Amino acid sequence: MDHNPVQHETGWDVRQRIRRGEWTRPTQGMAPGYVQANLAILPRDLAADFQRFCALNPKPCPLLATSEPGDPSLPTLGRDIDIRTDIGTYRVWRDGVMVEEVHDIRDLWRDDLVAFLLGCSHSFEEALLADGLPLRHFEEGKPVPVYTTNVPTAPAGPFHGPLVVSMRPFRPADAIRAIQITSRFPSVHGAPVHIGKPEMIGIADLAKVDAGAAVTVAEEELPVFWACGVTPQAVVAATKPPFCITHAPGCMLVTDLLNSRLAVF
Amino acid sequence: MDHNPVQHETGWDVRQRIRRGEWTRPTQGMAPGYVQANLAILPRDLAADFQRFCALNPKPCPLLATSEPGDPSLPTLGRDIDIRTDIGTYRVWRDGVMVEEVHDIRDLWRDDLVAFLLGCSHSFEEALLADGLPLRHFEEGKPVPVYTTNVPTAPAGPFHGPLVVSMRPFRPADAIRAIQITSRFPSVHGAPVHIGKPEMIGIADLAKVDAGAAVTVAEEELPVFWACGVTPQAVVAATKPPFCITHAPGCMLVTDLLNSRLAVF
Incomplete structure (x- = not known):
């Protein structure tokens, strides 16, 4: 038996480590069996268009969940998720240009922001x-x-x-x-x-x-x-919305959903 | 609406036409929606080996049904099938060589023959x-x-x-x-x-x-x-069983099964 506790981490365990600032790097291989998700955060006035964009492009943008405007929780993806702290590294985009990478977006959060979580390879x-x-x-x-x-x-x-x-x-x-x-x-x-x-x-x-x-x-x-x-990041670069936050490449939201439950048959 | 009666033929209708000797050519496109099947008939003493061969090679030899020795009916494939008359053209093989094409095998039928019906493209x-x-x-x-x-x-x-x-x-x-x-x-x-x-x-x-x-x-x-x-015909040519009957290329058994019922999901 392998007693390395990291091998037995759940999605919730990984999120707590990330929230405590103990992990800021890519999440591939962490919490095996749990669904990981791509992130795009946009202001509410662009949210309906982006939701329609995802619906029209389900292969690159398979939408797993959308937050309520201003609400950092994602109850359908996992217990006690705070999208402002639970991803290791974020990218902040202004007018289509990536301006900084940060590990916490609480100080950037606004009441009009909507988080989109997309399926991941x-x-x-x-x-x-x-x-x-x-x-x-x-x-x-x-x-x-x-x-x-x-x-x-x-x-x-x-x-x-x-x-x-x-x-x-x-x-x-x-x-x-x-x-x-x-x-x-x-x-x-x-x-x-x-x-x-x-x-x-x-x-x-x-x-x-x-x-x-x-x-x-x-x-x-x-x-x-x-x-x-x-x-979505190429689309943000092409579309140049005034403000957007994404995950940094490979630094996913690790959810409580099980990969096997995504299988349609 | 298309009132061409041939468009509305069922598998049973096609078999009756073939049995009456009115159709001896390939069956592609006949009785749309109905499963058609490849045929191999072998003596009983080779049947167990051939059945195992099909089980080992399910992609080229997907077995839809096997007859009782000597019994020309195939009740799981259709009503009143007589495998001796219901295929338009048969090939008779002796020692791995195709020796004749015939339209009826009643005079070749024996009490020890087993018919194997295989799925078709x-x-x-x-x-x-x-x-x-x-x-x-x-x-x-x-x-x-x-x-x-x-x-x-x-x-x-x-x-x-x-x-x-x-x-x-x-x-x-x-x-x-x-x-x-x-x-x-x-x-x-x-x-x-x-x-x-x-x-x-x-x-x-x-x-x-x-x-x-x-x-x-x-x-x-x-x-x-x-x-x-x-x-299976390449295998008969390579294996050279003393006696074998197959369908002629394209001249399939048209069954009463519906193609859509073969879909596994």
């Missing part, structure tokens, strides 16, 4: 690993490679911008299996959006990532592309 | 078309291209031989959708066995088919490969 990666499929970025100890595509998202109000994708290479039979598995998880990006032929979605060179790090793609492998939770 | 092609996915061999008015791979089936008793596949080209997003749709139909070959990279399964040139006809594969398409019901 950590959930489906856990399902892929549980099925015995190899994840190259894990094998190579890198963040997943991320690319900005030439595929536009469906706009809503001011919100527009390119679809951003993450890429995982698989041998063909494993690619088919990965499509099957991730199809079961529509609330965490779901099935891939593209397979093979990166040039068709505007990726000229897989070695040139827009975020994360490039990984090896072997001759007998196909690159498989999933819609990525970085898309 | 017509069912999943109907589901693909219903989803709006284009099937190139239909567009080009050809039989589906079929290739013998270098992938061995799992042997059982004397039965062995190569996996045979059919190929349908799709644009990447449609390929992902086709994987999702056919995954719902494991009893009719299910998900593809391979995607892209034909050389990995021993197909050097997609223009050189082993059965059916080559179709156009566009630059922005991936070839997608499904296990094919021709596999």
